[in-house]
Amino acid sequence: MERRRRHATIIGSVALLAVTVGCTADGDATATPAGQSTVSAAPAAAGLPQVVARLQPSVVTVRTGQGLGSGVVFRDGGLVLTNEHVVGDQREVELALADGTRVPARVVAADAVTDLAVLRAERTDLPPAPLRAELPAPGEPVVALGSPLGFLNSVTAGIVSGVGREIPGSASQGNALVDLIQTDAAISPGNSGGALADYSGRVVGINDAYLPPQTGAVSIGFAIPVATAVDIADDLLDDGKVTQPYLGVAVTRLTAEIARSLGAATDRGVLVRAVAGDGPAAAAGLRPGDIITGLAGDRTETLEGFLGALRGVEPGQRLPVTYLRGSDRRSTTVTPTAATR
Structure with missing residues (x-):
């Protein structure tokens, strides 16, 4: 199911x-x-x-x-x-x-x-x-x-x-x-x-x-x-x-001011605030300051959009990620693990 x-x-x-x-x-x-x-x-x-x-x-x-x-x-x-x-x-x-x-x-x-x-x-x-x-x-x-x-x-x-x-x-x-x-x-x-x-x-x-x-x-x-x-x-x-998927990344809302300070060409996305050093996001190359614009084929222009893209995600599922690092557009794949108690 x-x-x-x-x-x-x-x-x-x-x-x-x-x-x-x-x-x-x-x-x-x-x-x-x-x-x-x-x-x-x-x-x-x-x-x-x-x-x-x-x-x-x-x-x-x-x-x-x-x-x-x-x-x-x-x-x-x-x-x-x-x-x-x-x-x-x-x-x-x-x-x-x-x-x-x-x-x-x-x-x-x-x-x-x-x-x-x-x-x-x-x-x-x-x-x-x-x-x-x-x-x-x-x-x-x-x-x-x-x-x-x-x-x-x-x-x-x-x-x-x-x-x-x-x-x-x-x-x-x-x-x-x-x-x-x-x-x-x-x-x-x-x-x-x-x-x-x-x-x-x-x-x-x-x-x-x-x-x-x-x-x-x-x-x-x-x-x-x-x-x-x-x-x-x-x-x-x-x-x-x-069963909770674990990405190892903390995201927050992206404001126009933060986007400008990062040299990003858009303020539509979610800001990567922190990355767990041994987590799936770090393994995929994501860093604090990156702006995630897409996850699992869905656009993530807002925090709600990012969380909504996680619906139905299972541990072990390979997720395509698009993101900005400054003005550079990049893509990677993250594979969430299962959260542990």
Whole structure:
């Protein structure tokens, strides 16, 4: 079966900072942890409570033997997305709903590398949240919904601080969390697995982790883009596992200013920010400062285009790459390997 995939393990993060997953609220959480967006106009501030009220029935609290986290109903039939670190090795959990009721749920499948898990509630009438496939733009206002530190149905607000982020140190601890949404909406233990939503009430991400204050950070949190999460959930539902291709390259948005500084003739492409020394991209000859304009036969004029070109890519598949190095147009072939835990 051909798999739909928006997420790939692009580059392992360097262990620079301790990162705390906003997972269970029992105090045991420790260090671990795209193109043009179609952005809906934000409603007036007076309408935000109504937007939150409509979305809250689709956001649940996930109770386990070790503590609690959050989850998002993403499909009919009681299917819920949450983080793998929320459920751990549990196979049966309890969901606390916005109306105060509780319902048992089963862990269908989980993946530690992508830090995602799919639950199936015993109630099949839970309302799926509206989902937004496009990445939000930096500066766009967002709200985070979940149950931080056991405060059920909590809401915090902020903006999108950036996209295409990776969690520092995640690769060294067994995860490889990349291509994330960064936000300054407060995320705390218990928020993990909850919703990051735009001001029209559509979920744009699944909250995952934050940098704790002892690192010197102030309101730096991360969410997995919901399109990535749903594609991974489809793999988990189909096969019970996710196989991630590893390219060994970190890419970011290319601006006109950066393109000019590099002497490039175009600002349409994605900038290679870092290359793992022993990864497939390095073996293919890619270097920091290169501008990737095509991957696997698809044009990659934007970050979303690059990530979209990775859909269906399997480890071992030879991928043609076109890129610019300064004003020189070049091509090569990269063969991704399988990501390791």
